[in-house]
Each structure stands twice: as C-alpha cells, then as structure tokens.
Amino acid sequence: MSKKMGMLGRKMGMTRIFSETGTSIAVTVIEAGPCVVLQKKTAAKEGYDAIQIGFGPKKESRLNKAESGHVKTAGKGGFHHIKEFRVTDPGAYEVGQEINLTDLLNVGDIVDVRARTKGRGFQGVVKRYGFKGGRATHGSMFHRAPGSIGCSAWPSRVIKGKKMPGQMGDRMITKKNCTVIDIRPEQNVIVLKGGVPGAKQALVQIYKKS
Known part of the structure; x- marks a missing residue:
C-alpha cells in the first residue's frame, strides 16, 4: 500500500477564479483541517x-x-x-x-482527492453508461432499453461484467493529479483546480503526491 500522508477535509463547493491573463479557471473549495x-x-x-x-x-x-x-x-x-x-x-x-494545511501542502503541489460520489439511485443504461438508445418516433418500440444482452445456444447466459441497469454513484472515487491553486491558512481553505467527487459538505481525503 502506498504510504502517502494526507488529511481530511469538507467540500464546500465550486466557483471560479481568474488568472493573470483573464482566463476563467473552475476550482473546488475545500475546508481542510x-x-x-x-x-x-x-x-x-x-x-x-x-x-x-x-x-x-x-x-x-x-x-x-x-x-x-x-x-x-x-x-x-x-x-x-x-x-x-x-x-x-x-x-x-x-x-x-x-x-494544518501549511504543514503538508504548498501552492502548486499536486494532490489526489478521494471522496464518495453523489448517489443517483437505480438508473438505466442511457444515463448510467451513455447508451444512445433507439429511435423516438415511427413506432420503433425501442427507446432506452439496453438491447440484446445474452448469447445464443452457447454459453446460453449473460456474460459477467456486461453494462446493465443498476445502482449508479454512491461509491468511493479518487480524482488524481489535482493542482493546488491557492491556500488560505487563516480560513483552513484549499482551492483545487477542477472538480472533485462528492456533494457539498461531503468528507474528502486529500493525499499529497510524493
């Protein structure tokens, strides 16, 4: 197992900041430590x-x-x-x-962020895996179904791992290589470039890349 020191935090939400050139950068704000x-x-x-x-x-x-x-x-x-x-x-x-934040991280560091994704409940293959689906008109009778899933005479079963409807989300995901854009130690706040898993107020684990 990798021995990467980290800390716990709470996802506060997303916003954007502007670079010196005026470029808009999407960031995630996390209260860490x-x-x-x-x-x-x-x-x-x-x-x-x-x-x-x-x-x-x-x-x-x-x-x-x-x-x-x-x-x-x-x-x-x-x-x-x-x-x-x-x-x-x-x-x-x-x-x-x-x-504290300053004991572990500096602006420009690369971190991995692990959190539990938003739960989407039981979903079909169109939402869960992005299947295209069938025609919506002219009586096709095939719209959001997965289509053929089984085999014929042999092996006469559904192969394990096939993309099927089921529970979506609500699982631990690691977002790798997030850049630390800003650190505000007086507020225990870290600003990361891009999005990270989890809903607002979700617990996140921040691992410093060695």
Missing part, C-alpha cells in the same frame, strides 16, 4: 506504520464511552471523522498534534 493525531501505529506493535487523525469537532456529550476513551489521550475532544494514513515514520508525529 486542522486534523488532530489521535493514535500512532507501528510495525512492531500493529504490524504496519500509520497515524490516525480526527477531523470535525464533535461534542463530548455526543460520544459514547468507547469513543470518549479513544480520544482522551489526545485531549482535543471528539471528532465526527477518524481516518488512518500510512506513513513511513510514525515517530515524527505526537498524539494530540495538530496537522
């Missing part, structure tokens, strides 16, 4: 090197006893989201340490 180190895991004890971070403050009254005990060592309260990141040297971090 601060993240708090909750636990260090080492190859000697757990079998792999990683740190566990928390993002999004959560009232202590909303924590159950297991959650309260887990975050007690860090002393920074509870968190809505907890995630592990593989690292090369867990000893470089301390439990309770805050990880």
Whole structure:
C-alpha cells in the first residue's frame, strides 16, 4: 500500500477564479483541517506504520464511552471523522498534534482527492453508461432499453461484467493529479483546480503526491 500522508477535509463547493491573463479557471473549495493525531501505529506493535487523525469537532456529550476513551489521550475532544494514513515514520508525529494545511501542502503541489460520489439511485443504461438508445418516433418500440444482452445456444447466459441497469454513484472515487491553486491558512481553505467527487459538505481525503 502506498504510504502517502494526507488529511481530511469538507467540500464546500465550486466557483471560479481568474488568472493573470483573464482566463476563467473552475476550482473546488475545500475546508481542510486542522486534523488532530489521535493514535500512532507501528510495525512492531500493529504490524504496519500509520497515524490516525480526527477531523470535525464533535461534542463530548455526543460520544459514547468507547469513543470518549479513544480520544482522551489526545485531549482535543471528539471528532465526527477518524481516518488512518500510512506513513513511513510514525515517530515524527505526537498524539494530540495538530496537522494544518501549511504543514503538508504548498501552492502548486499536486494532490489526489478521494471522496464518495453523489448517489443517483437505480438508473438505466442511457444515463448510467451513455447508451444512445433507439429511435423516438415511427413506432420503433425501442427507446432506452439496453438491447440484446445474452448469447445464443452457447454459453446460453449473460456474460459477467456486461453494462446493465443498476445502482449508479454512491461509491468511493479518487480524482488524481489535482493542482493546488491557492491556500488560505487563516480560513483552513484549499482551492483545487477542477472538480472533485462528492456533494457539498461531503468528507474528502486529500493525499499529497510524493
């Protein structure tokens, strides 16, 4: 598994900015961090090197006893989201340490962004895969159907992996090679070029490219 350090954030939405030449650039605004180190895991004890971070403050009254005990060592309260990141040297971090944008990223860096896409529900092949469909007129009786899907005498079954109607969206997607256009540390905001997966307020994972 790749050992890429990253942090958690919340997608705030999309907008645009203008370059020095007046070109309009579509960007995604993400509130990233601060993240708090909750636990260090080492190859000697757990079998792999990683740190566990928390993002999004959560009232202590909303924590159950297991959650309260887990975050007690860090002393920074509870968190809505907890995630592990593989690292090369867990000893470089301390439990309770805050990880901010400027500790990890700079303007011009390339990052990967992972998030859950918007759920589209059960959809047909036209919307799900972009099938053209049939004629809409002259009584064709074939409009948005997938068409022939099976085989004849042999093997007399539908081959696995064929594009069919089904659940669309609501799955984890990684958008690779996003450029950091701007960082505003006083607001914990990072501006990335282009779109990233997920709806507004969705949790995103940001990985710095090595």
